[in-house]
Amino acid sequence: MMARPRRSRAGGPSSRDQPATGRGPGDKGASSGPGGVPPGRVRAAPSHLVTVLAGLREPIVVILLIIGFMSWISGKPLDGLLILLAGVSLAWDAGRRSRQAVPAEAGPARASPAEADPAEASPAEAGSAAAGPAAREDGVPMATAAAHPPASVTAAGSAPGAPPAPAAAGRAGGPLAVRRWRRPALSAAWLAAGVLYAVVVGSFSRYSWPATVPVAGLGAAVVAIGWRSPRHARPAPARPPAAGLALWGLVFVAGCLWELWSLLEQPNLATSSYAHPTISTLTDPVLSTWAGRSVVLAGWLGLGWFLVER
Amino acid sequence: MNSHDATVLGYLVILLAGIVLQLLATRTRAPIPPLGKVIAWAMGTRTRRVGILVAWAWVGLHFFAR
Numbered sequence: 001m002m003a004r005p006r007r008s009r010a011g012g013p014s015s016r017d018q019p020a021t022g023r024g025p026g027d028k029g030a031s032s033g034p035g036g037v038p039p040g041r042v043r044a045a046p047s048h049l050v051t052v053l054a055g056l057r058e059p060i061v062v063i064l065l066i067i068g069f070m071s072w073i074s075g076k077p078l079d080g081l082l083i084l085l086a087g088v089s090l091a092w093d094a095g096r097r098s099r100q101a102v103p104a105e106a107g108p109a110r111a112s113p114a115e116a117d118p119a120e121a122s123p124a125e126a127g128s129a130a131a132g133p134a135a136r137e138d139g140v141p142m143a144t145a146a147a148h149p150p151a152s153v154t155a156a157g158s159a160p161g162a163p164p165a166p167a168a169a170g171r172a173g174g175p176l177a178v179r180r181w182r183r184p185a186l187s188a189a190w191l192a193a194g195v196l197y198a199v200v201v202g203s204f205s206r207y208s209w210p211a212t213v214p215v216a217g218l219g220a221a222v223v224a225i226g227w228r229s230p231r232h233a234r235p236a237p238a239r240p241p242a243a244g245l246a247l248w249g250l251v252f253v254a255g256c257l258w259e260l261w262s263l264l265e266q267p268n269l270a271t272s273s274y275a276h277p278t279i280s281t282l283t284d285p286v287l288s289t290w291a292g293r294s295v296v297l298a299g300w301l302g303l304g305w306f307l308v309e310r
Numbered sequence: 311m312n313s314h315d316a317t318v319l320g321y322l323v324i325l326l327a328g329i330v331l332q333l334l335a336t337r338t339r340a341p342i343p344p345l346g347k348v349i350a351w352a353m354g355t356r357t358r359r360v361g362i363l364v365a366w367a368w369v370g371l372h373f374f375a376r
Contacts, residue, residue, distance in 0.1 A: 060361030067368060079371045086364040094357045201374070212375040219367025226363040227356070236354045240343035247331055248348050255324045262317055275313035280372065282318070287373060300370050307366055310353040 055091030202294030
């Protein structure tokens, strides 16, 4: 990984610019870490367990681990194992970057505890607005997305206030015309593929291997794509108002707690209850038919597409 | 109203609360962000983005996979 030059604080913390290895240019630049201990020595032998524990500060990691644990004890070991694996990997990744950020952030330039937060939220929320989308990703340069702009960027207009003039189109000649029809064609192809996927996978009975393989494969592929980098390079959105976030959080938590309460009211975790149905129990009649499974799968695909496009 | 009805009603109330929040966000000047903006903000860092995508994958696994 190439080490990029350090930015000033105004440009946002550059914890993600640190190399992935334990020792790197960050060690060379500073003579000593906090307390006079050389940072290279501090980072020389990070315990993987401590790294994972450091990643548990991320709420989403804790949520994933809870989901994985509940799935495991509810008779869905494959679900549980995969989610636990993803949660631990994410915790390790977040903890690793957090630990790398500590020596880089420590020093006389530290301005406030908020800025010293080694979590990754700060670059996306504060830094990238000033430093641009390239500063936003976790050690994955966004230059790839910039070098190969997505169809949405190229087709929607290259600059605000400068609509694609016919003269420009004429100068551009073929490539621009190709781009104009390529995007709808690509969208139509993706749509057709999605419908085909929903119909074919929906034809398999639930919890069968033919249904498991395509669902698990697609899920893994999407997570891998999301892990690497976002599909579109765009400035990070501003943090929404805290009150609004709290209200959405309240609805989300209420839904989770209601589902959990229903689950715990069952005779046991693997046996559904009519008196206290979970969402899974309520959707069983719909998912017992081919059409119902296909519609739900289409909705799942649409939601995944929506998330990937964010 | 039996336990089944009360449980289903609870889900509906929560769903309705979400719909009301979305309507308030899009139809009024209340300081409530639309759900899309909340998700876009949440997807702004790798940890949250991957976490949300894993949760999405889990939904598919939970309903269809072994």
